[in-house]
Amino acid sequence: MSYKTILTVTGSGFGDGDLKLTAGLCEEVKAHFSVLVIALAAPPPIGSARNLSLAWLEEQEEDMRRVDARTAAVSVLLAGNTLSADVTSDYAEFGQGDEAIGRRARYADLTVLGPEVLAGATLKEKVIEGALFSSGKPLLLVPEGSSPTLKPKRVLVAWDSRIEASRAVRESLEMLIGAEDVRLVLVDPVQGEEYHGEEPGADAAAYLARHGVKLTIDRLPRMNRSVADALRQHAQDTATELMVMGAYGHSRLRERLFGGVTKSMLDKSSVPILMAR
Incomplete structure (x- = not known):
């Protein structure tokens, strides 16, 4: 099938390498570029003291600020090229992260897992499970040092x-x-x-x-x-x-x-x- 919408996933702790790589694939096949900025919320402490609960809430607020900042930065990056593109954000509970990614991936033809996220652990697993088990769409895995193309010989x-x-x-x-x-x-x-x-x-x-x-x-x-x-x-x-x-x-x-x-x-x-x- 032809790929008209390509998705990649990033977070507040990542650079722009995966975004630029995916943008290049979109340019190659004239596809729309979709970006999901996501953070995974740690579960609330159980049976903890009040001050620990407050610390957890403050951590959540800081996570959301980071997501907002990363989303704004991605928007600026996308605005600097001629691609048709969109960026959305999500702050999902840890156990629901794969489902949140899968929901977004349902509106793309292909999800790209670039080397930056692939080198991680938690987000890598959520992207893999979300794309493969919750979207019904394929996943393109791009390891470090490889040269991806959607027109391979x-x-x-x-x-x-x-x-x-x-x-x-x-x-x-x-x-x-x-x-x-x-x-x-x-x-x-x-x-x-x-x-x-x-x-x-x-x-x-x-x-x-x-x-x-x-x-x-x-x-x-x-x-x-x-x-x-x-x-x-x-x-x-x-x-x-x-x-x-x-x-x-x-x-x-x-x-x-x-x-x-x-x-x-x-x-x-x-x-x-x-x-x-």
Whole structure:
């Protein structure tokens, strides 16, 4: 699909790097640039003395002042370019931060998670969960040192035949059509109707070919590597500019406790990744 509105999220403690990066992507595809400035309120103290409660209220007031100041600064930054843009702000309870981000992301075609927020912890997790679980829209993860583009020439599609991977392919279809080299990558594919079919990758390749996607099927052995490591190495070997993959084929709790491809990619990647579920 085409991206007509692109969202990024920032907070009072961040610089303008992610904003400028996302603005560049918006310019590339002539999209509207939407910015959400958000702060997460700490939960109120329980059973605390009155002076601690007052301190908590004062902290909330200071947080809101910081949000207002950051929103004003972002507005000035946006006014200095020719992009169609908007900025909104929110002061959300900590436990509702992902839902607040997800609500805003529903009105965008794509949410961009830039390297500044990605290097953090709390806001990073809220953006990931909000975009992937509360918006129904894809997330573009941009790690430090990478060069993101929405018109990539070389794309790696991590295909595992799950519904999440199918959704990611659909959300990136316009980019896949425009790419010169698309690698449909299957790691240790399993034959069978409930898995990859009798010829792993053939059905997905046929679907994409009907859309005019020029692709190659790469079936990779794990060779004592994790699936994530196999994908990362292949992305490096093929000079991939963008990886497309489904996110959280397993539950979030299972991924957190035992690890998984999504968690590994979120923690360590050298190329931008478009994720959907």
